[in-house]
Amino acid sequence: MLRLTCPHCGVTAEETELTPGGEAHLRRAGPDATDAEFESYLFARKNPKGVVFERWRHAHGCGKWFIAARHSVSWQVFGTYPAQTTEPPADLIETIRAAIPTWEGWQ
Amino acid sequence: MSDMVSALNGARFEGFAEITETGLCGMVQIRADLASAGLAQALGGLGLSVPGRRAILSAGDLELGWMSPDELMLFCPRDRAAAITQQLAQALGGEHAMVLDVSDARVRFSIRGEKADQVLMKLCPVDLPTLPQGEIRRTRAAQTAVAFWRVDGGLDLIAFRSVAGYVMGLLKHSARPGAELF
Amino acid sequence: MRRYSVFAIAREAMRYHEGWERAWPAPTPKPRYDVIVVGAGGHGLATAYYLGKNFGITNVAVIEKGWLGGGNTGRNTTIIRSNYLQDPSSAIYEKARSLYEGLSRDLNYNVMFSPRGLLMLAQTEHEVRGYKRTVNANDLQGIETRWIGPQEVKDLVPMINLHGPRYPVLGALLQERGGTARHDAVAWGYARGCAAMGMHILQNCEVTAIRSENGQVSEVETTRGTIGCKKLAIVVAGHSSVMAEKAGFRLPVESMALQALVSEPIKPMIDVVVMANTVHGYLSQSDKGELVIGGGTDGFVNYSQRGSWQHVEETIRALIETFPPISRLRMLRQWGGIVDMTGDRSPILSKTPVGNIFINCGWGTGGFKAIPGSGWAMAELVANGEPGPLAADFGLERFREGRFIDESVAAGVAH
Amino acid sequence: MTRRITRLDRGGRLIDRARDITFCFDGRRIPAHPGDTLASALLGAGHVLQGRSFKYHRPRGPVAAGAEEPNALVTLGGRARMEPDLRTTTTEAFDGAEARSQNRWPGLGLDLLAINDRLSAFMPAGFYYKTFMAGRSWEKLFEPIIRRSAGLGPAPTEADPDSYEQAYAFADVIIVGGGVAGLAAALEHGRAGARVWVLEQTPHWGGRAVVDAEADGATIDGLAPEAWVKAALAELEALPNVTLRTRMLAAGLHDHAHLIALESVADTTPGADLPRQRLWRMRAGKVIVAAGALERPLSFPGNDRPGVMLASAVRDYIVNWAVSPGKRIVILTNNDDAYRTALVALDAGIAIPAILDLRKTPNGPLVQAVRDRGVRILPGHSIAKVLGSKQVKGIALCRHESRGEAWLERIPCDAVAMSGGWSPTVHLWSHCGGKLAWDTEAAFFAPDPDKPPLGADGKAMAQCVGAAAGALRLDACLASAMSAAPQVETPAEEPIQPVWVTPAEAGPHLRAKMWLDFQNDVKVSDIQLAAREGYQSVEHAKRYTTLGMATDQGKLSNINGLAILSQALDQPIPATGTTTFRPPYTPIGFGAIAGEARGEIFQPLRRTAMDAWHEDQGAHWEPVGQWRRPYCYPGKAEPHSAAIEREVLAVRNSVGMLDASTLGKIIVKGPDAGRFLDMIYTNMMSTLAVGKCRYGLMCSENGFLMDDGVVARLSEDTWLCHTTTGGAEAIHAHMEDWLQCEWWDWKVWTANVTEAYAQVAVAGPNARKVLEALGGVDVSREALPHMSWTAGPLGGFDARIYRISFSGELGFEIAVPTSQGMALWSRLLEAGKAFDIRPYGTEALHVLRAEKGFIMIGDETDGTVIPQDLGLNWALSKKKADFLGKRAHQRSFMASPDRWKLVGLESLDGSVIPECAIAPAPGENANRQRNTQGRITSSYYSPTLKRGIAMGLVHNGPDRMGEEIIFNADGKEVTARIVSPVFYDPKGEKLDV
């Protein structure tokens, strides 16, 4: 059972206090999207065996959504940051690059 | 009002710690930009200031807890809740803020005694020994959401009102005489 | 290949069983095959088997990165049923179940199919309606199921607590010829069957890259060298996204850990398989005596074959509430598997953006029961290049069209 | 068989000889002392035979003295407290305990199923895969036989009367194991001020060192280890930052340094009003595994006979419990450590007729010490056969380098102590990915310190010390655990000689008598068979033979098994590798895993303010999510159907009241609230006038209908959204998700105030009169028209009143603070008396709404239904550029006109169509399934119309009004006519009064 530090309230919460919310940084496809764009937005998932950017809600806590960068095999946590952003913070990207030089990036 | 009843009507249990449902308690939920001057001023009117992250502070019979980056919970005597709600709402009239009297949405328990911590150590995934005085911790107790903080002689805990019976059941189970952890 | 029988055993007993031959050889890879199946789980092996048996295609390699059957096929709770609600699902699961009935003889390998009866407990009015609907659907689908009342449930499962304080048992959906099979034997039996047709099973051979030209795959790179193929079937369950990425497309799939556990062995305690979906737990007893228990899935991407502890707690809590006597049994071992969850929780048997690559995945928490039927349908898809009726509704295009096959509507779960 | 009392006159460091207790074993009274295990007391009373093996039902005695015991399993306690499969070696004896042997019939001494042993030649590993395939012979005949003879202990049949609990703990360092290494590590970290927990599974501190020193006289800082342990404990106890716990098993190490531990609290005092066990969920900065090492047996013919034991176990029984497993003990070893057993045995007056050392020239100080005491040491010798069946009577001696056919001598003895070397206890290290390295010299897998299990920070989360790290010698052991290690005096030892099979050239006949997995009856020959048949991966071999799958999980012999597999495959041991180590270390009880969650506190039960009243009225409850709601209020002996009918008619004819408190209530406020709700709902909410209510629909982004409810506009910038009972939390979370993660710059606040208000629906032609009787705000038709709300005093309550209706009758919903809910309820009952007001439950609610053709989330919808299917197109705003679900509805399958759509259905004979019936259509599909054209979504008897009514989804239904179609349910056919779904008051005249 994993533990993540909520960037909003600073609590290091265990999984039972959190709710997972799937892949982060998806771009919403609205009414004008093509079928392919809409399908991709709703379903196509990167699902990497490696670094994942995933949404979590501190549900049994401050109730806020945040994003965790985590390794999907080792469960190493590279960092967490508030969900109110469209891309991961630069310093976090640096941290991950340093840990995994072969990492192909978050997109 | 005389026909008001709290969830468990003041139920008590004596175990290795003393558990009491504390009866009616006023609770006012405030959602606002916690950094706004208006909020500080509005709270100032009650002799309160904006608590820091996860802090709970008190002034007289008021307590004010930090619930999230844009939410506070004010605890007060039940009969003052409506007035305080109004007062704050008015004071915050110009802001994008929301003040609600949610007094009856929750139930409050007191856990008293030297071993009060141990009651919650059995229910909450929280490092109790390091919980400082003046911090309010939101978490879960077994399978339901709670928040608690230290007070003189033990801990106070709030949970949703509908599960008051469940939470009392948990606390009683935890505080059973002879079942101390240490 | 020598046939297995009681006489063969008796003969071998006389010479200390020194004369048995290998169930499947360990060949060196050929440079090229007509079909490469990636993944020697149940679905991959069954695909190869029916390619040979139904279509005469035997120049086939099944490539496995670890040991065959070591994926989810070797770690599942072995529940077999076909009492699904939606037509496409019940068709393929019933095809599978009916193949299970004769599988031991077909493979000459006892897979211990045990149609001991399967119950899905209804513990809310909502579940009652869901299961009654399923019974009615099954009737039209040609699947034998029936609704039974609480007393009949009690007769089948004497240790059940019908009157749980929270969720009384209101009845159950019973499939009398649902049950279990010995999971490893299914993989081993198919592997032996494939080997008998001269197919190659290449273990410890991981596909590391897929080479395609003009939208057609030509060869795969593996840890045992480059191997060419005319067609490629990807049947790797939890690793489907990883393989799809190598082939250049994304799937509507997320890989998550599903956990299971067994108790210490005890004398027979429960003769049927019971699923209790309101409280999330399912239970059967293996022939060796351990209770085989399945629980919940983590809701996040996880490739670790471990899972989060709280799901074990949830499952055990639920089961004790429903089966109080198990409280004094002990957990012997817990483990996880990486399941591939699709956008509608139903499987994918499909053509792909790459012309001669076919994919079979998305069986998630419930594909063991489907192995023979899925292999059958997948063989048809690979051999003909187009899906047959069993696979027709499970194509990838359904996500674009909004044509979901959602089973959770009745059962709440999809195992 | 004669039983001899083998309790020694002196010694027994763990038992309190001054006190006597007794327990029962198979009906016999067994004397014991506090501190005994069941095994030690049974052995002390001469009961070597303590169990039967799984497959062949061979007689078995304990082979070990600890957690690795595969043989000596019993059932403890009776009736509701019966617990099967307990190891006698780790179960504490207590006064009045009742133990029974298991897996035997009729008795332990005479077990008829031991016939399997005679047939063992026909039952090698995996024999069942090769036969029983004819017809249905497997399911009908063989499987039932196998099932009955498999299994171990009996299945409990009653509910467990005991209670359990959990606890959480956090530490910088958690040390697993209270041997000298663990205590040394505790001193190291405790002195440095870290928060330290030390967990020891047994009731005792000190581990092996204290026992071994009895033999070799080793000292730590000049002290006997026993004294050193005492001093260390005294120091640790004085440190406030150190917590010491015995009887606490570290069961599993999980990701992010999550350690699951099981504490035995009241196992030996059944019936005490205490939690029996406590499951700890611990988080550590680092876990130090100081779990010691496990001795390995040797594979020789007859090594499973009762009386054949691990050499260290023999030593433990003598030193710890003053029990001698035999009067004459032959020792078979490949290392020096077993000589310690000889020394303590000799000191206890036990004869050692011979030590068979598989090495050619053993000569270390320990060997010398034994030789000096005149013991016959036979280098290069081994055992060709163990004589005796239910108890060792002697051994046949042979050369190790032989086929074992030439017996050199028979040596009478009543026990054999064997030692095949040691394996570090790496389980916890390995649970979460710590890797192992094969140490050729020492012949064991040890933790590879360069490949530890990693924690959340990507750094090592565990470390092994002491014997668990492969530091077997006492000096190395302590040095590995502490930076300033104490001074250790301990004898030198010569290297072990790895031997996996002895005699070395044993033929198949003898290899079929060498046990590896004692419990599951896996022999050397079985592993070799697996290799021969291609089950060559260690994981295949495990599954084919069941090696290591027994209740000891291979602790005893897995290493031997994989060494033999390696030999068979002619590959080095590391190339074979180990099977996966999985939690728990030893089995842990389900009761403790469930913790407190049973009975009343199994799950949260949500109750409204009026719950107790409903209970008093004898309401029949229905769980709705975690709430419970009255389904109906049956009178004494009144069937539910009658109660429901009565409740429906009360509403139709006069007035009824419903506890609607569970409906979700979400406040949405802010300058962007209208815009936000326009996205969340399919219809337009921003245009709702203040004071008005509007029914709204919500779709998921995928287009499916997810919730519905009435929205009220409270003020210019505030709306109140009602949701379904089950939906409140989910919809609130859904709103917050969109607000926080997509439209975070929109100025909107939400709050879920569901629990702050009790809500009562008053419905029926006389509803207004009831409200008027209470007095207060004007609720007249003019002041409060349908779909509007008002606030003000009502009967002295500060109430909000919504004029809405889910029954089709004049209806009000009154919300007051929850603390006044009961008071309001009582006042309404009181005021309604004049109109014979009746409470009604959820089922009457369902019938009432169905009569009106209102949809119900969960009935008409099931997660695959879109609003268009339900004829709710009017609620899909065409004016809005966007809302959740809008894009989804444009996809071909959802936009298709060719869908199943909602209609009303009436059976021709007026009967109730079975709920969930399905309508077949002509023909079959490509998979030979009957085609279908519709299904029933709701079906009720309508007390108002006195006939069955139903709603359903039918292919192109609305275009087929009046058509008859056949539904199929429960094997019967019912013909129904397609009609409008609004059965009652189609013009809505009852509402507008």
Ligand SMILES: Cc1cc2nc3c(=O)[nH]c(=O)nc-3n(C[C@H](O)[C@H](O)[C@H](O)COP(=O)(O)OP(=O)(O)OC[C@H]3O[C@@H](n4cnc5c(N)ncnc54)[C@H](O)[C@@H]3O)c2cc1C
């Ligand atoms: C705990 C658990 C309980 C379950 N319970 C049930 C149940 O009761 N009933 C039921 O019907 N289903 C159940 N399931 C689901 C079922 O196990 C799976 O759906 C099914 O086994 C999938 O089979 P498969 O052949 O597709 O995949 P797998 O058996 O996982 O086989 C895929 C294979 O592909 C290999 N592979 C992956 N990548 C590569 C590569 N790059 N190169 C080469 N090989 C590769 C893997 O090593 C693996 O062996 C359960 C699953 C789990 C985890």
Ligand SMILES: NC(=O)c1ccc[n+]([C@@H]2O[C@H](COP(=O)([O-])OP(=O)(O)OC[C@H]3O[C@@H](n4cnc5c(N)ncnc54)[C@H](O)[C@@H]3O)[C@@H](O)[C@H]2O)c1
């Ligand atoms: N000379 C040899 O061949 C040889 C071989 C093995 C051990 N030894 C001796 O054994 C001693 C080893 O000392 P040590 O401290 O490393 O080990 P130890 O075996 O003395 O102590 C380990 C302790 O850990 C406990 N434990 C094991 N698993 C546990 C779990 N999961 N949860 C809780 N407790 C658990 C055990 O009950 C035991 O008390 C030394 O004296 C060493 O010399 C010698």
Ligand SMILES: Cc1cc2nc3c(=O)[nH]c(=O)nc-3n(C[C@H](O)[C@H](O)[C@H](O)COP(=O)(O)O)c2cc1C
């Ligand atoms: C149906 C079934 C029954 C099992 N029974 C046992 C058992 O009796 N003993 C045991 O040790 N493991 C048992 N296991 C678990 C396996 O040992 C193993 O943990 C599981 O297949 C996952 O593999 P892994 O742990 O090697 O990753 C069983 C597994 C399954 C699927």
Ligand SMILES: [Zn+2]
């Ligand atoms: Zn937080």
